[in-house]
Amino acid sequence: MSEVTIQVRTAPRDRRFPTQNQTNHCWARYIEFHACAKAKGEDDPECEKFKRWYMSLCPAEWVEKWDTLKEEGRFPGPE
Amino acid sequence: MFNYLKLIICPFLTFSLSTVFFTDAPENWQLGFQDPATPIMEGIINLHHDLMYFICVIFIFVSWMLSRTLWHFEKTQNIVPSTLTHGTLIEIIWTITPACILLVIAIPSFSLLYAMDEIISPAITIKTLGHQWYWSYEYSDYLNEEGESIIYDSYMIPEEDLISGQLRLLEVDNRMIVPVNTHIRIIVSAADVLHSWAIPSLGIKCDAIPGRLNQTSMFVKREGVYYGQCSEICGINHGFMPIVVEAVKLPNYITWISNKLSE
Numbered sequence: 624m625s626e627v628t629i630q631v632r633t634a635p636r637d638r639r640f641p642t643q644n645q646t647n648h649c650w651a652r653y654i655e656f657h658a659c660a661k662a663k664g665e666d667d668p669e670c671e672k673f674k675r676w677y678m679s680l681c682p683a684e685w686v687e688k689w690d691t692l693k694e695e696g697r698f699p700g701p702e
Numbered sequence: 703m704f705n706y707l708k709l710i711i712c713p714f715l716t717f718s719l720s721t722v723f724f725t726d727a728p729e730n731w732q733l734g735f736q737d738p739a740t741p742i743m744e745g746i747i748n749l750h751h752d753l754m755y756f757i758c759v760i761f762i763f764v765s766w767m768l769s770r771t772l773w774h775f776e777k778t779q780n781i782v783p784s785t786l787t788h789g790t791l792i793e794i795i796w797t798i799t800p801a802c803i804l805l806v807i808a809i810p811s812f813s814l815l816y817a818m819d820e821i822i823s824p825a826i827t828i829k830t831l832g833h834q835w836y837w838s839y840e841y842s843d844y845l846n847e848e849g850e851s852i853i854y855d856s857y858m859i860p861e862e863d864l865i866s867g868q869l870r871l872l873e874v875d876n877r878m879i880v881p882v883n884t885h886i887r888i889i890v891s892a893a894d895v896l897h898s899w900a901i902p903s904l905g906i907k908c909d910a911i912p913g914r915l916n917q918t919s920m921f922v923k924r925e926g927v928y929y930g931q932c933s934e935i936c937g938i939n940h941g942f943m944p945i946v947v948e949a950v951k952l953p954n955y956i957t958w959i960s961n962k963l964s965e
């Protein structure tokens with residue numbers, strides 16, 4: 624068993640999404656990560672937080688689906 | 703309502719009556735609420751009690767007026783019928799009075815509504831997805847070395863597998879574990895049809911809608927095991943997909959998370 628340090632933190636509240644419906648919050652964080660990764664590279668610490676946040680907000684199934692669509696070049700959002 | 707029955711039955715408690723038991727699961731023939739474990743549920747119960755005051759006053763007043771009218775204006779007692787068809791003053795009174803009552807009720811009602819909507823910057827996000835017919839939970843704030851998060855399903859324990867003391871149709875194999883005294887964001891969604899994630903003691907009932915993420919917050923004040931059920935008819939096994947939330951101390955939660963991650 625490997626020792627993992629747990630940090631209790633999550634995606635912060637976002638003023639753009641003040642309502643109960645957080646679908647666009649998840650979507651926006653996913654888009655923001657890929658925009659950041661395109662500009663600075665996937666491993667940039669600035670981008671890493673967006674990844675953490677969309678992982679926290681989006682169901683795993685959605686992320687998998689979007690990743691597949693991206694690979695296939697069929698992603699219905701900004702590349 | 704405290705579970706007085708347990709106090710009487712359990713022999714240990716005859717020695718320590720100061721021990722308080724909370725009911726976080728339904729009881730037979732229960733009419734009242736389960737015990738609150740979050741400030742929101744306390745608020746809901748207080749609002750209910752506030753409204754009961756108005757309901758009782760209105761009920762007594764209307765019943766009294768109705769029975770008086772029926773008694774005094776019955777045909778044997780009142781041979782000459784009244785020709786009165788309207789009266790401006792009485793109509794103003796019986797329009798303004800209910801309007802004022804509604805305005806007074808609106809104050810605690812709205813303050814509770816907005817309190818429920820308030821998301822205080824959360825420390826933890828937990829996703830709960832409804833499936834036909836089980837719930838699955840995702841803890842994706844933490845990743846292990848392979849970059850995987852914690853995802854597991856929570857199925858009901860069938861009646862024949864229950865052990866003594868477990869609750870019929872309410873027990874699950876994998877509970878949702880949450881820390882106490884922590885602001886938690888719950889994201890509710892569904893994978894197939896509509897479901898609803900509901901736990902009475904926590905004052906949460908949130909629709910699970912495919913393709914939409916509903917957010918609700920949770921702040922559990924005491925350790926315990928909280929039971930709930932799917933609350934949106936979702937198919938044949940709708941009644942057999944219960945919800946169990948176990949609230950533990952924060953260090954225990956962290957231990958649980960790290961054990962899950964290294965599994």
Ligand SMILES: [Cu+2]
Nearest residue numbers: 932934936940
């Ligand atoms: Cu259901």
